[in-house]
Structures are given as C-alpha cells and as structure tokens.
Amino acid sequence: MIGLTLLVRRELGLALRGGTDAVMAVVFFVLAAVLFPFGVGADPAMLPRIGGGIIWVVALLAAMLSLERMFSADYEDGSLDLLYLSPVGLGTLALAKALSHWMTTGVLLLIAAPILALLYNLPVSALGALFLSMLLGTPILSLVGGIGAALTLGARRGGVLLALLILPLYIPVLIFGAGAIDGAVAGRPIAPQLMVLGGFLLAALALAPWATAAALRQAIE
C-alpha cells in the first residue's frame, strides 16, 4: 500500500513537471469531438442522439494517445529494471501506473465532458448518465490500456500496434458507456448499463494489473 502511494505520487509528480502531455489528450478530446458536427451536420435534433456515442468514441481515442508513454520512459532509462528488482512487485507497479494514467487523463476527460455535452445539445437529464458512465468507464480504459502498453514495449511501430491491440478490447466499454447516455437521452432507466460497467471495472481492477505484470515481465527478461 505504501509502495502504491509512493509510485502514484512519483508518477503524478513526473506528469506535473512534464507539463503539457496530459493537457494534450484533453485538447484532442474536445477538438476531435468538435469535428463531427462539421462532418455529419449540426442538426440540433440529431446531435443529442449521436452525442453520447461520439463523446465515448473520442474518449477512447484520447485515453489511448497517452498510453504509449505509460511504461516507455521507464523502460528506456532503466527505471523499470530497478522497479522490477524493488520489493514493490510488478502487479502493484501496474496498478499504480494505471491509477496515475487515469488521474492524468481520465479525470481530465471527466471534467471536459460536460463542455462537449453542451456542444452536443445533450439534455441536462443526461448529464448524470454521462458523468457516471465516464467515472466508471475511464478507469477501465487505463487498466486495460496498461496491458497493451506493456505488451508493445520495445516494439517497432508501437503506436499503431497499440491501437490494433487495445481498441477491440475497448468495444464493450464503448457499448455500455454510450448505451447509458443514449438511455438517459431517451428517458429509459440507465442502471443496468452502469451496473455492467461497474462489473467490468471490478473485473479489470482484479485481472488487468496481473496481465500487465505478466507482459512487463516478458519485456524485462
């Protein structure tokens, strides 16, 4: 537990000092979502219908942008080897990395999401669904993304490869996240979708750090 706290504090410190990286993901998030009304037309009746899905798709892509750097800096300068030898354990390291990735990406997306809801003319009644689905869904993106980031350490063309590996695994989150918002817009109950997302989150929390640790072990050895 102390190891986890220390590692998260280290990551957050690095992210704060690193400056613009985390902000870039949010800028991408807003910018990419702004592109859609130009492409599909800005009909105020249609935008709320597609808004939930678009916000979620763009959130997946934005979360993926910063995944590649989750382990690569530590891998290249050798910190990862030292962390491997430290008593903390790779599972805790994976959890700490995912947690700090979520704090530097997912939380910012969560803050920016209401702005997009405004741009997409989402009704106020859907804001709760948007917030809750993103709150439950974005940590899954960081946890599952950590597996991909660890698998592609040292690979050629790591970025494209990461997208190919991770995006299929993100589809369930997208289905239920966007489903919750659509349900709220249409006035249906959203509890089932949120419960499924919560289930995904618990499963990812239990299994993803373990898989990430296995992938890291292969990368280090």
Add this chain to the structure above:
Amino acid sequence: MFHRFANPARFSRIAARVLPWSGAATIALFIIGIYYALFASPPDFQQGETVRIMYVHVPSAWISMACYSFIAVMSAVALIWKHPLADIAARSAAPLGAGFTLIVLITGSLWGKPTWGTWWVWDARLTSVLVLFFLYLGHIALTNAFDNPQRGARAAAVLALVGFVNIPIIKFSVDWWNTLHQPASVTRLDAPAIDPAILTPLLLMALAFTFYFVTMLLVRMRADLNAMRARALRLSAAE
C-alpha cells in the same frame, strides 16, 4: 507425456509421418463433403440453394473459435512451462485462424444479403466475430513486431490469454442477446435441430475443414522449425 511431444526433433519426425495421411484424408473428405454439399443434399424449403453457403460458413466458424482456444492453451503452456514448441504452435495457428475468421465474415455476409436482406447487421454475434478477427490481426502483428522473436512470441501469448474473454462471448452471444443471427442448432444437449439430409454434408465439411486445419498447422509448424534451424545455422556460420 506432455514433455515427450514437446521435443522439436520428435515433433518433426511424428509430423512427417502424420502429414501424408492427414493430407490424403483432407482431400478425400473435401471431395465427399463437397459432393454431398452441392449435389447430394436438398435445397432448404425457405432459404433455397443459399443454404449451401452454410456448409462453408459453419465449419469455418467452428474452426475459427477452436483455433483461438488452441492458441490460448498453447500460450498458457508457453508462458508456464516455456516450451518453445508451444510458441511455434501458437504463432503458426494465428494466420490460419485469421483466414477462417475472414471466411466466416465473408460467407456470412454473402448469405445474409439474400436471407436477411442486408450484408451486415451490428448484432452481438457478428460484432464479436469481427472482434475475434481483429484479435487475430493484433496477435499476428504483435508476434512480428519485435527484433527478438522470443519476445514477440511471449507478448503475443499474453495477448492471446487476455483476448480469450471474447470466445465465450461469441459462443453465447446468440443466447444472451436477442440477435438476428440464429441460435446454435447442432451443438445442443438434446438431438440436433437439423434434418439429417443437411446435417450429413455439414458434418462431413466440418471434418474436412478440421483435417485441413491440422494439416496446414503441421506444415506451418515444420516450416517454422526449419526456418529457426536455418537461422541458427547461419548465425553459427557467421561467427
């Protein structure tokens, strides 16, 4: 017993002995199966002649899922016991599985147009098979993404195990969701819900596809082993 067959030299010897037989069985089964599928079976009373697409579609679907399960098992073996042969088996099976999955998607699409009136619907079965195809592509890409083939094989093994969550989703998607795709009619606990006249060519084709898969897998694994041996020889010659 397991370790005995994990010896690459012994594997090569056994594969060389099995290959002619499995190759001959593949050809014979395909001839009989295609004869039954195209000539000796009646057209369906609702679907007409398009039912014959199923004789390719369903066996490919079975193989595509069985192949992924095979890769997952081999990956677990490779990660736990570090058998090099398990790595080679997983690496050799992945492109075969991707090919069968592509056949499933294409034949399903061809069958869907006259029967459902659309090439594609976003129902759970179709979508999860599409995800399976992307998992295969990711597995192949990850295997080849590293300068050190060992590292690629291990990374792909972890990915195969993570992606295995998709297999039960595909299998049970027709039961869990209300899909356009029809539920299972052969692999049920009671008697299959298919007329024997249609079931016979289906099972024959499934057998033919299975033998084809095994034959191709053995060919690819032997080729991979030989390539590794050639690389090792070239490296030792260069020293």
